[in-house]
Amino acid sequence: MLKSFRVRLIVILAALGIAIGYYVTEGLKLGLDLQGGMHLVLEIDDPDGTLTPEAKASAIERAERIIRTRVDEFGVEEPLIQRSGSDRIIVELAGLDDESRAKEIINQQAFLEWKLVLPNTDVDQALERLDRAVVVALGAETLREMGRDTEAGEAGASSIEQLLFNTPSDSASAEDSVAASDPDAAADPATATPEEEATAEDESGDEMGEVNFRPFSGLLNTGEVGTYLVDAEDIDDATAFMALPEFQRALPRGVSLQWGWDSIPRAGRFYRELYVLEEDAFLTGDQLDDATANRDQQFNQPQVLFELNRRGGRDFQRLTAANIGNRIAIVLDGEVVSAPVVRDRIGARGTIDLGSADMSEATDLALVLRAGALPAPLSIMEERTVGPSLGADSIEQGQMAGIVGVIAVLVIMMVYYRMAGILAVAALAIYLMLVLGGLSALNATLTLPGIAGLILSIGMAVDANVLIFERIREELERRRAPRTAVDEGFGNALSAIVDANITTLITGLILFQFGTGPVRGFAVTLCIGIVASFFSALYVTRTLFLIYLTRKRGSDPISI
Amino acid sequence: MWLFHDAKYGFIDMRRKAYVVSASVLAAGMVAMVVNFATIGNWQNYGVDFTGGVLVQVAFDPPTDDTELRDALGGTQAPTITSFGGEGDYVIRAAVEEGVSIDVVAAGLSEQIAASYGEDRFEVVRTESVGAKIGEELQGRAALAIIFSLFLTLLYIAIRFEFRFGVASVIATTHDILIVLGLLALFRVEISLPTVAALLTIVGYSLNDTIVVFDRIRENLNARGGRREDPYKLVNRSINETLPRTVLTSGTTLGVLFSLLVLGGAVIRDFTMVLILGVLIGTYSSIFIASPALLEIQKRYGTGDVRDKQKAKARRAAAV
Numbered sequence: 050m051l052k053s054f055r056v057r058l059i060v061i062l063a064a065l066g067i068a069i070g071y072y073v074t075e076g077l078k079l080g081l082d083l084q085g086g087m088h089l090v091l092e093i094d095d096p097d098g099t100l101t102p103e104a105k106a107s108a109i110e111r112a113e114r115i116i117r118t119r120v121d122e123f124g125v126e127e128p129l130i131q132r133s134g135s136d137r138i139i140v141e142l143a144g145l146d147d148e149s150r151a152k153e154i155i156n157q158q159a160f161l162e163w164k165l166v167l168p169n170t171d172v173d174q175a176l177e178r179l180d181r182a183v184v185v186a187l188g189a190e191t192l193r194e195m196g197r198d199t200e201a202g203e204a205g206a207s208s209i210e211q212l213l214f215n216t217p218s219d220s221a222s223a224e225d226s227v228a229a230s231d232p233d234a235a236a237d238p239a240t241a242t243p244e245e246e247a248t249a250e251d252e253s254g255d256e257m258g259e260v261n262f263r264p265f266s267g268l269l270n271t272g273e274v275g276t277y278l279v280d281a282e283d284i285d286d287a288t289a290f291m292a293l294p295e296f297q298r299a300l301p302r303g304v305s306l307q308w309g310w311d312s313i314p315r316a317g318r319f320y321r322e323l324y325v326l327e328e329d330a331f332l333t334g335d336q337l338d339d340a341t342a343n344r345d346q347q348f349n350q351p352q353v354l355f356e357l358n359r360r361g362g363r364d365f366q367r368l369t370a371a372n373i374g375n376r377i378a379i380v381l382d383g384e385v386v387s388a389p390v391v392r393d394r395i396g397a398r399g400t401i402d403l404g405s406a407d408m409s410e411a412t413d414l415a416l417v418l419r420a421g422a423l424p425a426p427l428s429i430m431e432e433r434t435v436g437p438s439l440g441a442d443s444i445e446q447g448q449m450a451g452i453v454g455v456i457a458v459l460v461i462m463m464v465y466y467r468m469a470g471i472l473a474v475a476a477l478a479i480y481l482m483l484v485l486g487g488l489s490a491l492n493a494t495l496t497l498p499g500i501a502g503l504i505l506s507i508g509m510a511v512d513a514n515v516l517i518f519e520r521i522r523e524e525l526e527r528r529r530a531p532r533t534a535v536d537e538g539f540g541n542a543l544s545a546i547v548d549a550n551i552t553t554l555i556t557g558l559i560l561f562q563f564g565t566g567p568v569r570g571f572a573v574t575l576c577i578g579i580v581a582s583f584f585s586a587l588y589v590t591r592t593l594f595l596i597y598l599t600r601k602r603g604s605d606p607i608s609i
Numbered sequence: 610m611w612l613f614h615d616a617k618y619g620f621i622d623m624r625r626k627a628y629v630v631s632a633s634v635l636a637a638g639m640v641a642m643v644v645n646f647a648t649i650g651n652w653q654n655y656g657v658d659f660t661g662g663v664l665v666q667v668a669f670d671p672p673t674d675d676t677e678l679r680d681a682l683g684g685t686q687a688p689t690i691t692s693f694g695g696e697g698d699y700v701i702r703a704a705v706e707e708g709v710s711i712d713v714v715a716a717g718l719s720e721q722i723a724a725s726y727g728e729d730r731f732e733v734v735r736t737e738s739v740g741a742k743i744g745e746e747l748q749g750r751a752a753l754a755i756i757f758s759l760f761l762t763l764l765y766i767a768i769r770f771e772f773r774f775g776v777a778s779v780i781a782t783t784h785d786i787l788i789v790l791g792l793l794a795l796f797r798v799e800i801s802l803p804t805v806a807a808l809l810t811i812v813g814y815s816l817n818d819t820i821v822v823f824d825r826i827r828e829n830l831n832a833r834g835g836r837r838e839d840p841y842k843l844v845n846r847s848i849n850e851t852l853p854r855t856v857l858t859s860g861t862t863l864g865v866l867f868s869l870l871v872l873g874g875a876v877i878r879d880f881t882m883v884l885i886l887g888v889l890i891g892t893y894s895s896i897f898i899a900s901p902a903l904l905e906i907q908k909r910y911g912t913g914d915v916r917d918k919q920k921a922k923a924r925r926a927a928a929v
């Protein structure tokens with residue numbers, strides 16, 4: 050008897066020791082709903098379904114690694130970044146000051162390219178073709194509804210604005226004004242040949258009859274060399290036109306049109322630049338070795354200094370040497386950040402001017418460039434944020450409710466079952482420690498529903514004790530000796546406790562399998578709680594009862 | 610203290626009344642679902658977790674009022690605004706149109722508020738933005754989870770007890786879920802992720818309660834003379850024998866839940882309400898639905914014993 054005691058006590062103390070050890074060393078992580086933070090679910094952007102599952106899997110794996118690097122550099126404590134399914138990433142960040150900034154850092158693709166800026170004439174000669182492509186694709190009726198039915202003969206807005214804006218003194222920076230007055234455009238060999246003009250005329254006659262709209266060229270105002278200016282209000286329509294496959298086919302080979310990222314104020318209106326670029330980038334962010342944020346000496350504006358690797362540096366040097374006097378556009382995620390004129394051969398080091406951006410934007414851009422580009426754009430599928438004050442309120446309320454609830458249960462047990470109730474309370478205290486230790490050991494986070502799950506599993510633990518005590522009382526009523534009654538009571542209650550706990554465990558495990566976020570937290574506490582309650586009711590309470598019984602003679606009545 | 614000791618209530622005799630009660634509550638719930646479908650376009654008041662959309666909780670200091678906030682967010686075109694918990698807290702729920710990025714919508718809402726109130730007057734304490742795709746997936750997963758857990762417990766109970774016990778407990782649990790869903794529809798409680806967790810907890814709790822009663826029935830059946838005893842009397846006796854435990858356990862669980870309801874704060878109020886409902890209904894159903902269901906199954910299909918099968922066959926033949 051005494052020996053089995055010792056074994057039982059050692060088992061219990063060992064379990065308790067391990068639980069407390071985990072709780073003290075690992076600590077209990079609080080969920081975002083309790084401490085505040087941001088939960089993001091990102092998915093690979095693949096609207097056309099062109100990516101194969103393998104391509105998605107490898108892209109998501111790389112994306113996870115890159116996001117981890119970025120978040121680590123951003124400096125968030127204990128971030129949670131994990132893949133979910135084949136094409137999603139879950140990011141959980143606690144205790145953030147600026148959520149939108151963190152989101153930008155995580156979600157920005159940061160695909161950097163260097164492209165040559167081409168003269169406007171490359172597109173000018175194709176404008177008629179482009180207009181026609183838009184008319185063919187959308188139909189005259191749609192364009193009339195959009196209000197894009199300006200005829201070729203009419204005096205378009207552009208010709209007036211051309212006069213207004215196309216003056217060198219009006220240009221943004223000294224650097225650019227050099228570019229604007231550069232006679233490069235005129236000297237460009239790629240001007241329209243008479244043959245091309247002729248075929249364009251023919252097609253227009255055949256297909257469109259009398260309709261002669263200029264839906265696209267009507268939106269363009271002359272800008273600096275290699276750019277057009279588009280009124281901010283026209284950007285959406287222009288973007289829609291440019292996305293048409295017919296439009297893309299009508300563009301001259303090797304030419305692409307891309308937006309500048311800053312808006313440019315002119316005479317009380319806002320414009321965006323549309324750049325004429327060589328389609329293929331001659332250098333991409335892959336070749337970056339390092340990037341740091343800085344302020345430029347002259348204008349005190351934020352900029353990012355970059356350093357290319359050896360191969361990139363060589364390429365860059367060769368290309369800049371061949372393009373002195375031309376502009377090179379730095380394109381980030383499809384938008385032109387800046388397009389300086391090359392004035393000298395540039396080696397491995399260069400700068401990206403950010404114009405009117407904040408310093409923090411420069412810092413963040415340098416950070417994401419260092420970490421590398423995401424292999425594919427990601428879109429945000431789910432976003433949850435909880436402010437720290439709400440989290441603090443919740444945890445205070447949850448704790449208060451928990452403490453009051455537990456005390457209520459303990460009082461009921463002690464009043465109802467007297468000495469046995471006190472034993473049960475002791476077992477429940479051990480149970481609570483085991484659950485907290487178990488949660489710490491599994492690195493589970495305690496969420497608000499988790500607290501609810503915990504409280505519910507306390508109910509289950511109490512239930513097991515109630516089942517046992519009721520059985521003991523029944524046996525005592527049949528005039529069994531106390532010791533026999535206790536043995537029989539535990540024995541008879543066993544099947545009900547086992548079956549009840551296992552069915553609840555089944556539900557808990559299914560919840561864990563199918564649930565996400567808060568539901569999972571609930572499931573984890575419920576499952577750990579059930580396992581702990583099993584141990585506490587059948588082993589701990591039993592042991593405490595045995596100790597209690599040895600302290601009295603066999604015939605003494607027990608307090609239950 | 611030993612409450613309800615040696616109770617001899619005629620629970621089984623009351624089963625027909627219980628059927629009527631259950632049927633009427635179920636019917637009310639079904640009507641509510643149909644009404645909901647006609648008025649709000651969905652059986653239940655699904656939250657953003659399920660439909661996709663944006664929820665923004667803002668705390669104003671000093672407080673504002675509904676009308677002012679509605680005007681700030683576009684007057685008649687404003688999204689749904691509800692007061693939440695403490696003074697000055699509002700929850701704004703907005704739909705997200707297809708093709709619009711969800712984080713843009715949430716940011717847009719707080720910009721609109723800032724434009725009328727200024728940056729310092731309010732704080733965004735919580736945002737939940739869920740894409741429609743995720744919401745749809747979730748609906749499927751929740752239903753699947755419930756069906757799955759019902760199936761597995763049926764299997765478990767069929768193995769540990771007898772097949773009819775499994776069927777009876779699934780009937781009782783389905784009854785509980787449908788009643789709770791009906792009541793949720795009736796009161797238009799928002800169905801969110803935590804509500805689903807609560808529903809699944811009800812599945813667990815109701816089964817737990819039913820199993821304790823069934824365990825006693827099994828024990829009494831297997832005791833000497835158990836199989837010869839009138840099944841109605843035996844089941845009724847089993848319910849009465851477990852009554853002290855049923856009352857004490859349900860009582861303590863409800864005690865904890867009520868403390869959560871009163872002190873736990875606004876965020877988990879709906880969640881706790883659903884659990885309280887579930888505990889009450891689960892306790893009721895283990896007595897008035899699960900045990901009678903067991904008897905009804907036995908009356909129609911026998912106990913699964915060979916002798917019973919023959920008896921049942923003879924009875925059906927006589928009835929014809």
